[in-house]
Structures are given as structure tokens and as C-alpha cells.
Amino acid sequence: MGESAILFKNVSRHFGEVKAVDDVTLEIHDGEFFSMLGPSGSGKTTCLRMIAGFDRPTLGQIFLYGQDVSNLPPYDRSVNTVFQDYALFPHMTVGENIAYGLMIKGLAKDQRKKQVDEMLDLVRLTGFADRKPSQLSGGQRQRVALARALVNHPKVLLLDEPLGALDLKLRQQMQVELKAIQQRVGITFIFVTHDQEEALTMSDRIAVFNLGKIEQVGSPADIYEHPQTSFVAGFVGVSNLIGGEVAKRITGAEDKFSIRPEKIHLSSMDAKADADMYSATGKVRDVVYLGLYTRYLVELDGGGDLVVVEQNLKSTSMDVMKSKGQQTRLMWKKEHISKLGG
């Protein structure tokens, strides 16, 4: 860590009038599993394509381990990409697909074969070298695409929503596997996704993108526990956003803040809040029993709604349903709120 693998210096990419990427400055460290998270059209894929060399920045510079690569073609940069649709070559076997980069480099055939076999072992596809991509399942193609990129020992591996086409179970399995492979090979991974859970599971750090700009960069815990903007609070997980008059009554200031539903506790009206806690009163308007936990919708006395989630440690569905329509006191620790900028 420490050394910067990728450095964006005031990078913008305009498509006509549209600013797909708008003045982004970002540093990604060597050996990091870094995720670019955001909704579609937020600029995360364009950033990835600029690192790969498929797109050039309109303004600004991109450095790869200190070298300015802003205007280098894709084949002159030591980065490789795992594409969203895998982009395997249909007329070649799995082995030929993986060996492609080595063949272009002019490596001898027996050396190519040795490295291909190593890669097939790494992605657990031993013995698949002679199959055609059309004979593989989605998950297997995904692994071939990964092997084809990794065999070139890139300095940085780019992954463009590679798990999007897989079903949920396979996706969760691949998340664990990808992380394990990244730790084994020690290469910097840059992972583009719109799935916040995926980003939280795998990443060392996450950049949250919105409208071509980075809203926040931080560790998963950081992003989740301390969102800095309303967008991050709303996009990553579920948040209660409170501002204006309601905020003033609770915290004494009108500043907008967010509080996660699971940090709030429901108590009886006569319960006393400690000094390090905020409290508010309201009426339980809706109760949804979800087995593992129960979700409450509480209408605050001064206006506004709060979502509260409590684990069903002792309570049964009968118990929780009784609370509907009751007056209640809500309490949460002061340290659990995040003041929001934007």
C-alpha cells in the first residue's frame, strides 16, 4: 500500500453536451480492491474505460504507477479488463482465448501452455482448455475471462460489472472467489458495480459516483456508517434523512443528518434517554414482520417518518404486531448520526 496505482488528476470526459465524468480527482493504491459504485450513467464505467484506454479524457490526466497514460492506446498499457459480456473470442478454444495475450507478446507455445494451465487451475477450470466458449455456462465463461486477463500479469485489473449476468447464488460465490484470487495474486483490482452489497462485501475502499462526480471515497464501513452526502446515505443501504424543523427539535440544529434504521431503538414513552442519546416521540403507523427482523414505520409527533428495524431476538410476530398504533419513544446514540453536506 501507499504507492499509487492509478491517479486521476482533474479528469473530465464530455460527450457533446453531456459531462459523463466531471472533474474527478482520485487515487487508487497499489494492491487495493477498489470499487467504483454508482447508478447507471454516473460515470463509473467511463472512468474504467479511460483507465483501459478505450476512452480518452477530454480534460485532465491519468497516471498508471506514475506514468501519464492519458493518451496511450489500450495495447500500450499494462492493464487488462474483464468485460461485462466477457467478450470471449468465439472462434477460439478456452486455451487459445487465455493464451491470446501471450501469443501477441510472442511467447513460445510450450510456455503459453504452461501458463494457461496454471491459470485454469487458479480459476478452477482445470481440463477445460479444449472447449469452445459456447460450451460453457455463464459462470465458467466469467472465469475464462478472468484467466485471460490475469495471465498477462497486468499491473491493474479492471472489472466492468462482471457478475451482473450471473444468478444470485453464483454471484455470491464469485464475490468470495474474486476476493480470494485478488489476495492471492496481489494485483490492484478496480471493480465497477451498481450493486452496493457487492461493493461492501469485496472492497478495501469504495468510491461512490453520482452524475459524473465522486460523492465519497472510503472504506465500506466508512461509507456505510458515515455517509457524507444525502446521495450516499440513500444509495448505500437504507437511511432516514432528517432536516429542517424536525432536525432542530431533535438535535438543536437545522443541519440535515442521516440515521440508519437499525441504530434506532423503540422504547416505552416513559423511558429516559441518556446524555449521549437523541430521542424523539411518535406513533407506530406500520409494522412489517420479516422473520429475522421487524420493520416499523414511525410517524414523528412533529412531522416526518422514520424507518426503524429491530432484530426479533425475543419477540414473536404476535408481540410486534401489538405495537401498531402505539405511542413510542425512539432513541439512538448521538455518534450514529451523520451530518450531510449535499
Next chain:
Amino acid sequence: MLSKNTSQPSVERGSRWLQASAIAVLLFLHIPMWLIFLYSFTTDTAAYTFPPPGLTLKWIPQALSNPEMQAALSLSIRVASLATVAALILGTLAAAAVYRSDFFGKEAISFMLLLPLALPGIVTGIAMRSAMSLISIPFSYWTIVIGHATFCVVVVYNNVLARFRRSGGSMIEASMDLGANSFQTFWHIVLPNIGTALLAGAILAFSLSFDEVIVTTFTAGQQETLPIWILGQMFKPRSRPITNVTAMLVVIITALPILLAQRITAGSSDTEGSNK
């Protein structure tokens, strides 16, 4: 169930009518051609008497050894070959440009490329002839090739573009990403993927050029391609059987490649524009 039962007879009658009319149309289209084949073997010299008074094979060697016919056949093959090569190169480049990049006037260029196929040959012919005399290119083998290339390019362009659209764009990016430059990418990735489309396009282009008459009459000088030579022979009743033999030859030379092209691209809709 009930309604299905009652409607069944009328559906069947309808489909039988449809079958009969389809067969009738096919016969109407094909009987004249079979007649030409038949009269290639008649013992008659000048007239078409039916049934033929007798059958003979003697016209075949006579037709094949006819020097005018040989010259025309050779010219046609040379023209069709060169027009096809030109079409392969230009058509592929145009398809790649239209598929891969966005530029001002892309739709217009795409339309202008397709136009020669839709335009009546006579319009293309007149336009070519005036253009050529305007910049005073002497009419020759080359002017015929240019004329034919205009519509041959379309066939290749259509085939290759359809293939590009089917095979997805990120393959080329993947190749570049793995270190291959543009030439290596074309050689290892693009060419193998559009190979059959090129072959099918080439065969169709060859067939189109080989039996072209109208554009050729406007762009040829003194030379005669095979179809034009046949047209000339029609006015000489004495050599009618020789013409018939030659016509049979043309049918075979053009039909075989088209059958082949259909087999190559079987199951795909790649052969748009094959119906000029």
C-alpha cells in the same frame, strides 16, 4: 375445442389453395428455364418446335469451341472477379466504419451505399456513362469493372455489417486490451469472425456481376461480356442452340455459387440484398 373443429375444414381448404398457387407460380417461373435446357439438346437448328424432333449433344462442343463465346466468357469472369475483389475491400471497410464509429452523415453514407442496389440499372448505367465521358475515361475493361463494383459493394457491405452487429463490439476492445494492435486484431479476431460473411458476400457479388446486362451496355466499349453476347445472338436464329447451351452454362455458373452461399450462411439472415 368446438370452434377449432368447425374451422378446420376451411383452414385446410385454404392451405390447399395456397399450396396449389405456390406450385403454379414456381412452375411459371421455372418452366421457361427448363425449356432452354431442353432446347440445348434439340436437333432443330432454327425454330422452337415442341416437342423437339430429336435430341443431340453436338451443340455443346460447338458452343464451347466458339471463339466469340470464349472471349465473352473470359471477359465476364475477369470482370466479375475484379469487381468482387474491389467489393470485398471497399464493402468491408465501409461496414467497419459505419459499425464502429459515429460520425456526421453516417446515416446518409449508409443510405448512399445501399442506393445502387435499389436504383434501376438503367439509371446507374446512364449516370456512369455520362460521368465517365465527362472526365473522359475511355470505355474499357476497367469501366465495366467500376460499373459492376457499385452494386457489388452493397452486397458485401450488407453481409459484413450484419455479421458485425451480431458478433458484438467488445471483442475488438478485448483484443486491443490484451495487447494486440489494429492489424493483429483484424487478422486474429475480426477476419475469422467475418470470414463466412465475406465468402457469402463474394459469391453473391460474383453472381450479380456475372449476369449483369444493363449497366454493362452503358459502360462497356467494344467488348462484350457473356450476357451481352447472348443478347446479340438472339437476333441470329441460326445459332439458337448454341445460345441455349451458353445460357445453360450461365445458369449453372451463377446458381451453384448462390446455393453454396445459402448453405454457408444457413440459418442466418446475412444474405440481405441478394435479390437484385
